[in-house]
Amino acid sequence: MSNTLGNEFIQSSIKRFKTYKQLADKTFEQLTDADFHFQPNGSCNNIAIIVQHMAGNMKSRWTNILTEDGEKPWRNRDEEFEDQGYGREKLLQLWEEGWSVLFNTLADLTEEDLLKNTYIRKEPLTVCDAIIRQMAHYPTHVGQIVYLGKLIRQDEWNSLSIEKGKSEAYNNAPGIKDPAKQF
Template sequence: MNNQHISGIIKQFQQYKSTGDKTMTQLSFEDINYQPNEDSNSISIIVKHLVGNMLSRSTNFLTEDGEKEWRQRDQEFEASYRTKEELLANWEKGWNCLFDAISPLKEEDLNKIIYIRKESFTVSDALIKQLAHYAYHIGQMAYVGKMLKGDQWISLSIPKRKNL
């Protein structure tokens, strides 16, 4: 059986990772830590949250609940990265964990049942849930980056008024 669905899912995750990568490449560490107010998340905090989610959901993906006891979700919303390099290394660690978990999957795995917070999901539904969650937050990252860079922003897609 081919892995057309799995490879499509992996490609989508790779595209969102690339969007995050291209966003952070354009920003200074100061930009990455920008918060308009204390109730808003900086890009740094969003990255920390995404990494926490990736590590929790992807570790022992098929055999353990995706919400690990060791995850400290509330702490993900506290700024703690000291350098951009530390943030980017953690970003890569999260994505590597995700890709290591889903790359070996086979089509027949998509209908298996896994758990997240003791709620059952098919593997397919859990991956869609994760993909949507990451797209949501990476879109926030790109929006903040674009806002901060203004006319210095390098578009991540087709720029306005540049229809081909």
Template sequence: MSLTNLKSVKKQFEYYKSLGEKTFAQISDDDLFFEYNEHSNSIAVTVNHLWGNMLSRWTDFLTSDGEKEWRNRDQEFESIIKTKEELLDKWNEGWACVFNALDSVNEDNFDTKVYIRNQAHSIMDAALRQLAHYAYHIGQIVYVGRMLSKDWNSLTIPKGKSKEFNQAKFAKGKHDGHFTDDIK
């Protein structure tokens, strides 16, 4: 694995961040706090958990374990966030921590072993672990947002529009096997 691979992973983090933000933009502020039942998490609770995980995993990630002593994971699943502004502040703070950490990786430190819960990982393995975790939770955010939105605009290819999308892509000669840059 190389720094080029890590740049690809960073691009995927950016993509999932954008999916969350596009969801926030399509729902009411009240919908951010909707909980289906006492066993489910609101979008705000999910963001709070992502924020806590991001700060823990990516703060000093080259030199300290990703499970920080100061992290209170159980509290991440409580209704701490009370406003959309708080939600966006935590969302942006968490992502800034992720991207700052990824940007600190270079040829000199790329082979550093990083630890999560005392388990050694390559930087790529740790990044992929977190990418899967964040994609999982952002999928939950999108799913809840889609259910609550009164006028949902698809974040990917709209239902029933795959053939039309593919024909347009091939007609333009833009098929390279990766459509994510063009998905709206």
């Protein structure tokens, strides 16, 4: 693969998406099955709902991005926002399926594809802009997942970033840094 700006953008996008996925994955590792359904109040989504939504969005947006609108007729977005009562195994299956569609699609894109037109809900945008749009969308939900995880685990929470008061020690430590602790 040549080291062109377009290819660098695709590779950087994959890297960033993987970092956000990793933050949620590390949160899931700290949760019990019941924790996925914890809802602080009636207006908040629980982690299960966020997973359902993200998986549905990823499958819809990234399936056939060059030939079909990103809002597929088979997607039921409203249903994604209802807790389906899925267990951990099913939720993680949906989660992995969604990310798999995204990563496979990004890996198959060429530099020339970035300036091609695609659509989301009939709104025209370039593939490059579609990537940026989702790069803004998914981290928002990952942040919600992490925040809910912290609320649930409280004092038992294992930090996913540099712990308070330890920035200098982290910055001065030799070796490879954990990309998930960049925040």
